[in-house]
Amino acid sequence: MGHLTQRNLNTTRERLRDQVAHHLRAALISGELRPGQVYSAPGLAEDFGISATPVREAMLDLAREGLVEPVRNKGFRVTEVNERDLDQYTEIRTLIEVPMIGRITRSASRQDLEALRPVAEEIVRAARDHDLIGYLDADRQFHLSLLALAGNDRLVETVGDLRKRSRLYGLTALDERDQLLPSAEEHLELLNLMLAGDAEAAEHCMTRHLGHVRSLWAHSTQDHIPAQPSRPLRPATR
Known part of the structure; x- marks a missing residue:
């Protein structure tokens, strides 16, 4: 049943919590857990074949990231991201990341930038x-590691939080239409421009990349119908 099918989960409590959250x-990315739907920790725990405690703890971690919200006596509701939210997240990221890319291009060592190529x-x-x-894991690592070269930990935390809140719903549909590869290749283009020391071109590339990502979000939220898992996840009883 998709991402929640039987798992080989480590039994160490802290590790188990992290694995469940992952x-x-x-499941959120694939659409298996649906926006606006409420899921209970015991119900999800049954799907995992474990106790409810690590699932509840993992859901609380996701709540702190803005991915779900607690619903009293029922469980957790998957948060919905609307067009206004996406526009605002993109605007904030553009205000922060574009000028920082220019600054990092001028200040970062070639060695530090090359370390991001893999x-x-x-x-x-x-x-x-x-x-x-x-x-998504590699994309997050690249962007946050790149921003970290500016030496501002709070800035990295802020962008990291924005990225979590603006995750792609229905990423599977975009992947099936081969719309992710052009965005993926822009990371190498950006890195090469920075290594060439062209701060202005790097800023333009970053602006285009964020606009590209925003258009992917738009297609995702407008066109995607979540795929049905082979055995549907059971929402909490209302």
Whole structure:
């Protein structure tokens, strides 16, 4: 039944909590856990074949990220992201990340920038291999590691939070239409411009990349109908 099928989960409590959170994020990305729907920790725990406690703890982690919200005596509702939210997230990211890319281009060492090439290449590989979780993990690592070169931890935290809240619903549909690869390849283009020391071109590339990502969100929210898992996840009883 998709991302919540039987898992080989580590029994260490802290590790188990992290693993459950990872699989729940995967289910959110694929649309297996649906926006606006309420799910109970005991119900999800039954799907995992574990106790409800680590599932509840994992859901609380996701709630702190803005991915779900607690519903008293029922469970957790998957938060919905509307067009206004996406526009605002993109605007904030543009205000922060575009000028920072220019600054980092002028200040970062070639060695530090080159160290990000394997991550940029991993983004492209994941897109080609239709590895959606790998794609998002590598994409997040690339952008946050790049921003970290500016030396402002709070800035990295802020962008990281925005990225979590603006995750792609229906990423599977975009992948099936081969719309992820062009966005993936822009990471290598950006890195090459920064290595060439062209701050202005790097800023333009970053602006285009964020606009590209925003258009993917638009297609995702407007066109995607979540795929039905082989055995539907059971929402909480209302």
